[in-house]
Amino acid sequence: MALLIVALFAIPPLYGQFLPQRVQNYLIFGLPALAVGLIAGHARLLNIGVGATFGVAAYTVAIVAHHVTFNPFVLMVASLASGVIVSVLFAVYAVVATGIEYLLLTLLTTAAFASLPLLATNLTGGENGLAIPPQGAVVVSFGLDPIQGNGFYWLLCFITVFWCALSSYLLSSRAGRAMVAIGRNPVRAAAMGYSVHGYQVAVTLYSGLIAACGGWLYAIGNTFVSLDLLGLTNSVNAVLYSLIGGVDTIIGPLLGTIGLRFLSEYSGMQSTQSQLYVGFALLVVVYLLPAGVIGGLRQLWLLRLRFRAQGVPEGEEPLAATLAREGGFDATFGGVTDE
Amino acid sequence: MGESVAVAALNGLVVGASLALVAAGLSLLFGVLGILNFAQGDFFMLGAYAVWLALANGLGFWLGVAAAAVVVGIAGGLGLMAMLWPLRDRAHALVLLATLALSLILQQLASNVFGADAKPVAAPIDARIPIGSHDYPVYDLVVVAAAAIILAGGFVFLKYVRYGIWLRAVAQNQRMASVLGVPVFRVYALTFVISLGLAAVAGSLLAPLVSVYPTVGLDINLNAFIVVIAGGLGNFRGAAAIALALGVVEALGAIVIPGQAVQLVVFGFVIVLLIVRSQRQRVLVRL
DSSP states (O other): HHHHHHHHHHHHTOSSSSSHHHHHHHHHHHHHHHHHHHIIIIIIOOOOOOOHHHHHHHHHHHHHHHHHHOOOEEEEEEEEHHHHHHHHHHHHHHHOHHHHHHHHHHHHHHHHHGGGGGOHHHHHOOGOOOOOOGGGGTGGGGTTSSSSSHHHHHHHHHHHHHHHHHHHHHSSHHHHHHHHHHHHHHHHHHHHHHOOOHHHHHHHHHHHHHHHHHHHHHHHHHSSGGGGGHHHHHHHHHHHHHHHHHSSSSSHHHHHHHHHHHHHHHHHHHSSSSSHHHHHHHHHHHHHOOOHHHHHHHHHHHHHHHHHHHHOOTSSHHHHHHHHHOOOOOOOOOGGOOO | HHHHHHHHHHHHHHHHHHHHHHHHHHHHHHHHOOOOTHHHHHHHHHHHHHHHHHHHTTTTTHHHHIIIIIIIIIIIIIHHHHHHHGTTTHHHHHHHHHHHHHHOOOOHHHHHHHHOOOOOOOOSSSEHHHHEEEEEHOOOOOOHHHHOOOOOHHHHHHSHHHHHHHHHHHHHOOOHHTTTTOHHHHHHHHHHHHHHHHHHHHHHHHHHHBOOOOTHHHHHHHHHHHHHHHHHBBBBHHHHHHHHHOOOOOOOHHHHHHHHHHEEEEEEEEHHHHHHHHTTOOOOBBB
16 A cells, blocks of 8 residues: 555656646546445445535636635635535435435436536536636645646645545544444444434535545646536446445545546547447446455455465364455445345 | 417427336336336437438338337347346446446447437428417327327236236235246346337437437436436336426426526426435335
8 A cells, every 4th residue: 555655656757747647637536436435335325426516616616716716725615615515415315315215316416416507607607617717727726736847746646645544544443333334234233322324424424525625626626617527427437436446445446537537548549439448347347346346356365365264273263254354245246235 | 478388388298208208118127127227218319220220221210110119129128138137136336337338338339330420310290280370290299199109008008918917016026926926037028128118119209309319318318217206216107297297397497497497496306206205115116
């Protein structure tokens, strides 16, 4: 993990300006994927609306910068706050609905948000999108130019590592474990005295904050927002990245984002068949790697443990216990089960 | 004003009728198998291309509609079943992902085979009837009538025909139906065929009104989801009724407020409806 972090900070800048620009984009879209991973993989609430949170946060930056101020702190707070407000809606859904109804509620809400910019074209720019005025383009990112130099790239790396580390810490904490337990069996968790709805609301708001952070970074990095950010495609993409990487892991959604976006961009440059390749890649994941790439690697690791455990003398830890302890492996898709 | 309202209502009825066909199929698939098919709109698209192909080969419009229903229904239905069968006991997310992948693949293949441009399809009936100062195309009314006949046929099938009754039995309790001798596998296959056949028929009937292009099914897919949710997941009759209502409300609403606002109101309504229902929703194919 430490090597990965070092590589993230050091290697792209060594390869000139092009690579950091691309990785920058991957990291920004990796944040909503991470949010999906937390809410769907660990809390088992399949939320298709994370893209709406991302989009609203991005639009907030552009609108406030366009009409009110370029102050980067004000923009950051406004953006994150707007994302959390949207997440409150999803938190309500987590309380009143479960399973397929929850999924559909998040889907419909995202579709509703996607139509909002066209209703207030003076504010949002409508179909043309909204650019941050040139005089504030660098000011809004704390003076770090997203195009020139590596300052903005390193800020992004720092923020991504921060969210990953915090999420990992929270998941391993008592509260995080309770949240995972609620995701796997809410009835049993409630019987043990845990506030199921309380934890679901908390994880929804936390993951919303991460997605909103992604939206804020997108807006200050690109100095332009458009309808696509609020569209269903953006939301579904976040879900796909997460599921492909491994929805119940921290690093999986980020790797899924990098892999799928790279595949899409690379195949888009080579031919016009990128949609076909992405479709087949999804099918490969569905049928061959149902736990995602990281989940698949984890299964391989467990297989290795199985071989090693065959030689374990009697009286030591049984194989099943080893498997459960090491992986939390339950043979379900990315942790999203139909329990 | 009165004429505009009448014409808008008729337009809404046309959209609603075709939407009802797609949504009824979607609802059936969800009711029996618990599958939310994100690629339903793409079978709508394939139905539209079937008509375009039939016309291009001089086979006639109505033969194209029949071919769309049979070929897309059977080949598509059984193909989709073969694709999703290994996932039947797996998480919803896997099925959603698989149908999403299929949607991407079908759109790209359609673009490769037929091209990305919109292809106009001539309506089989050119006649128009006067509504005040407007001349309204007769074909649009034929679409409504055809959809009504197909949906009524579906209702009768589910209510009185043996396989229709079995289909409802499987939706209600698959294990019990199996114990009582219902051929569950055949019922599943039939559900896939009917569901995709309905989407293909809708696409073929609507082709002259919307032109044909690879992503023509995307918009109708979202609206079909709205209809299925509002009508009650797995509720065949509810889906049909809500589809007609949605088409008319959107068309009439667009006269007084912007189309986006109408859509927002519809979204809001369906969200509230779903919240109210979510605690007591039972997934059955109801009539």
